[in-house]
Amino acid sequence: MGDAEPRTAGGRVTVKEVADYAGVSAMTVSRTLSGGKNVRADVQRRVMDAVSALGYHRNENARSMRPGHTSGLIGVAITNLGNPYYGGFALGVEEVAATYGRRILLGNTGEVLARETQLISDFVGRQVEGLIVVPTGGAGEHLQPRALGHIPLVLAARSIPGVSADTVLLDDTSGAYEGTKRILQAGHRRVAFLGNSVSVSTATRRFEGFCQALAEFGLAPDPDLVLRGQQDVPAARRAMEQILQHSAPPTAVFSANNRNTIGALEAISAARDAGSVTTPPTLIAFDDVELANQMNVPILTISHDPKALGAEAARMLFSRLDGDFTSSEARIFNLAVSVGNIRS
Amino acid sequence: MGDAEPRTAGGRVTVKEVADYAGVSAMTVSRTLSGGKNVRADVQRRVMDAVSALGYHRNENARSMRPGHTSGLIGVAITNLGNPYYGGFALGVEEVAATYGRRILLGNTGEVLARETQLISDFVGRQVEGLIVVPTGGAGEHLQPRALGHIPLVLAARSIPGVSADTVLLDDTSGAYEGTKRILQAGHRRVAFLGNSVSVSTATRRFEGFCQALAEFGLAPDPDLVLRGQQDVPAARRAMEQILQHSAPPTAVFSANNRNTIGALEAISAARDAGSVTTPPTLIAFDDVELANQMNVPILTISHDPKALGAEAARMLFSRLDGDFTSSEARIFNLAVSVGNIRS
DNA sequence: TACGGTGTTGTTATCGTTATCACAAACCTG
DNA sequence: CAGGTTTGTGATAACGATAACAACACCGTA
Structure with a gap:
């Protein structure tokens, strides 16, 4: 009682219902809603009133079915x-x-x-x-x-x-190449690699760039220091822990994506707290990571805007x-x- | 020539076309696609062949128009x-x-x-x-x-x-209350507040919890140390810089969301690098932030899983x-x- | 052989919308 | 004011899919 809602719940309002309510045909409603070309002003007003009284919304799915229309x-x-x-x-x-x-x-x-x-x-x-x-x-x-x-x-x-x-x-290969080169120019010679799944093309391309730069300096990646396939932060952290425990740890670590960067930073941070690492390796990090630059770890970011x-x-x-x-x-x-x- | 594609580009394949290709009616195609009840096995096979030959996909929009169906x-x-x-x-x-x-x-x-x-x-x-x-x-x-x-x-x-x-x-109020209380119990008495837009209900609720805890310790928020309305990281950073420059800086800062936490950490980190801050304030941070725990800033996180x-x-x-x-x-x-x- | 049941197929109508056509009324123009 | 154009409106068909119904073949049984 006192319900201002002419329609009860459930079924949605159709053009036909709006048309009946406004006392016109469905076509006039449709025309009004599509700009009102060739519809008298007062009729348009009646239609719009009916639309808002009934809470009508055009059925876009039905519209898009008509020839010429697209789904959007x-x-x-x-x-x-x-x-x-x-x-x-x-x-x-x-x-x-x-x-x-x-x-x-x-x-x-x-x-x-x-x-x-x-x-x-x-x-x-x-x-x-x-x-x-x-x-x-x-x-x-x-x-x-x-x-x-x-x-x-x-x-x-x-x-x-x-x-x-x-x-x-992304310019994966050249980005990884440039970043690695920069670190080699800074004097690093022992550089580890952390990467995500090998089946992902970015991983491959970034590894390529990494190797190219090494080769230019007459170096080859040390298999012990190349860990790939880490798809999430915990796995990346474990990989980095393994690298840190190496008998001859690297002075720099290339991280191929943001998951690996975060895992690496977590591992470094924990190792430092535990006292097992005093001088952390320099990170070359592909992808931007919020706060990564504020950590107390030397870092070179290969950045871009996703x-x-x-x-x-x-x-x-x-x-x-x-x-x-x-x-x-x-x-x-x-x-x-x-x-x-x-x-x- | 030699084109295996029976349909040219543009128009999408319809049931009717599949039906013609398979030499059956549209209904038989429809039935086959809906489980194949009451369709001979060999006919089903013919239909499925036609489907894959033509690359047919059911038009879900058209389907959902039928009574009883929903859009999904x-x-x-x-x-x-x-x-x-x-x-x-x-x-x-x-x-x-x-x-x-x-x-x-x-x-x-x-x-x-x-x-x-x-x-x-x-x-x-x-x-x-x-x-x-x-x-x-x-x-x-x-x-x-x-x-x-x-x-x-x-x-x-x-x-x-x-x-x-x-x-x-979220349990905004009680989370903020508990976090603030914890910091007060640890001895802090001068606590700043960084919050996002006042029109957002979470901001209000978290501020309420913050004030409640203060009140319980006989304290009131210092208007100089309450900065609200920061919706992004740069704004939050500026707010935190302002707080750090206060003549009587707080020993702890409540950050109402992750944008403010990151901005605050950036500001603290920069101030520390510049030497203008030696002992950073303790942060009470609503929302988890990757790496926040690894920063060299004492932090209490009010966390949950988005x-x-x-x-x-x-x-x-x-x-x-x-x-x-x-x-x-x-x-x-x-x-x-x-x-x-x-x-x- | 006649009959009911079951299994397989096709025809029709419908979902909500709008392009197209049809038609009437109103407006020109000379 | 005849003839044409413009304007406003409604009826119909179509978009792609499928329930509901109709039709027919085939089975077993009395």
């Missing part, structure tokens, strides 16, 4: 939202997508290939206009155009052999969607990284 | 994806949603009310089954049931006066959607925070 959705598959890096990445994608009037369907793959396959297939079913994927790194059959219904795809941060798609990468990476991926996608770039050839965009100076 | 989408509006905290939060939501077979529509509001309003309206138009919102804190007309088409809403991390919706909050917060919000939403909880009364879930010990 972009599918984004990320490996690990819990990593601040990918939060920034997602933000970059979201902001650019918003300026293009698109929304984001977000999925987290957790570095699991099956989940990535499932997510992408679902996204296609939901009629996304395009996909932005940080691939887990496995075989890419599910990333072939036929599996995607020929929707534009942009790979981000990592590339997949055999998949020809627009890709935004948000810029996401934004660039989105821009590449929209250049396809808007027909600004139509060549079937895949583009590769290398986002520059900046190698700083040794701090602290 | 959850709308999530977050204030700042660039903050690692909300990345973790989004991950918690995503993981729970995935177990319920739902996908996530993600929007970033950037703490802008107009953007939040627009996002939510769009989400409703896209037929989301429910909404999870970290509100910016402004007036909540757009969060009233009528504006949402009576879709279930869960507010997370912050509440809005006048909006009756299921809400997941992912758990997101997961709990999602569970509350699904308890509505699945009809496990039907009361019109709004629930409030208080996620416990844990107050640690003073470190370093």
